[in-house]
Amino acid sequence: xxxxxLDTLRGQNGPRRPVWxxxxxxxxxxxYRALRAEKGGFLELVHDxxxxxxxxxQPVRRFGFDGAILFSDILVIPHALGQDLAFLxxxxxxxxxxxxxxxxxxxxxxxxxxxxxxxxxxxxREQLGPETTLLGFAGSPWTVATYxxxxxxxxxxxxxxxxxxxxxxxxxxxxxxxxxxxxxxLSGQADAGAEAVQLFDSWAGSLAPAEFERWVIAPNAAxxxxxxxxxxxxxxxxxxxxxxxxxxxxxxxxxxxxxxxDETVDPLWAAQELPDGLPxxxxxxxxxxxxxxxxxxxxxxxxxxxxxxxxxxxxxxHGILPDTPIAHVEQLLAQVKGGK
Numbered sequence: 001x002x003x004x005x006l007d008t009l010r011g012q013n014g015p016r017r018p019v020w021x022x023x024x025x026x027x028x029x030x031x032y033r034a035l036r037a038e039k040g041g042f043l044e045l046v047h048d049x050x051x052x053x054x055x056x057x058q059p060v061r062r063f064g065f066d067g068a069i070l071f072s073d074i075l076v077i078p079h080a081l082g083q084d085l086a087f088l089x090x091x092x093x094x095x096x097x098x099x100x101x102x103x104x105x106x107x108x109x110x111x112x113x114x115x116x117x118x119x120x121x122x123x124x125r126e127q128l129g130p131e132t133t134l135l136g137f138a139g140s141p142w143t144v145a146t147y148x149x150x151x152x153x154x155x156x157x158x159x160x161x162x163x164x165x166x167x168x169x170x171x172x173x174x175x176x177x178x179x180x181x182x183x184x185x186l187s188g189q190a191d192a193g194a195e196a197v198q199l200f201d202s203w204a205g206s207l208a209p210a211e212f213e214r215w216v217i218a219p220n221a222a223x224x225x226x227x228x229x230x231x232x233x234x235x236x237x238x239x240x241x242x243x244x245x246x247x248x249x250x251x252x253x254x255x256x257x258x259x260x261x262d263e264t265v266d267p268l269w270a271a272q273e274l275p276d277g278l279p280x281x282x283x284x285x286x287x288x289x290x291x292x293x294x295x296x297x298x299x300x301x302x303x304x305x306x307x308x309x310x311x312x313x314x315x316x317x318h319g320i321l322p323d324t325p326i327a328h329v330e331q332l333l334a335q336v337k338g339g340k
Contacts, residue, residue, distance in 0.1 A: 052116075126193075
């Protein structure tokens with residue numbers, strides 16, 4: 001029997017809203033902090049299949065979420081394409097050589113770097129009950145490319161945006177490489193037991209409308225089409241953070257099964273403007289979860305009411321923050337699961 005989350009992604013309205021939280025496996029949990037202190041750095045955890053499986057399962061055990069999201073990172077794709085990847089304390093991820101000053105074809109692909117992640121999926125699936133949906137994921141091409149080009153994250157993605165105007169052929173080649181490997185990567189996760197997958201486009205909101213069509217919608221549509229050829233029954237959630245008024249076009253043109261909304265999207269607007277019957281996911285402000293109490297209850301109620309007429313997965317508008325109190329997560333789950 002499929003779980004409530006999987007049923008919702010397939011367009012059904014169940015007895016209550018399924019709920020999971022982006023970055024639900026992470027630093028706000030003491031059990032995660034303890035395991036990371038024991039095992040070492042972030043990338044080491046991602047490549048330790050047993051540890052990554054344990055981290056994936058931790059929030060499900062503690063809270064009873066309807067979905068388990070694979071513990072990994074979007075930058076495993078550039079790592080597998082041949083860039084060196086390091087997570088530096090206090091600085092975040094660094095990729096080298098940067099594609100702003102190095103050619104894509106100079107990289108030596110190392111697709112075997114993805115093998116431990118497939119094993120993580122297998123281990124998690126073995127331990128999850130049928131009521132909990134296992135979610136795989138990947139970064140969307142535009143967002144992944146911004147890191148590959150600049151070598152690290154940035155506030156405005158300037159290096160990639162300038163390349164889009166100055167040398168669109170070079171950017172297109174990078175995106176096509178990401179698309180091709182991402183289809184393989186998501187298919188590998190599905191083969192290993194992932195029941196649904198999510199595409200994270202964290203920097204989709206940085207692009208002008210015409211650029212959004214070319215660098216966000218088109219490559220995501222290519223991934224969805226390629227993946228669904230291999231796994232037609234595995235739902236794909238698209239999460240174009242910051243897309244705003246371009247969400248309807250994204251939903252219509254990419255072919256995603258469901259669309260994730262960030263916290264800046266008015267749920268009443270989304271309920272009206274998105275295609276009828278399209279499952280939606282979101283979109284509580286992570287800071288409301290930190291605040292807790294009456295503010296959290298009212299914010300969650302607004303979202304629950306707005307999406308009462310369509311398949312809806314309750315989630316945050318972005319990842320859970322490290323200083324989120326566990327008691328506030330418990331408060332939210334009691335409200336969502338209790339229908340209050």
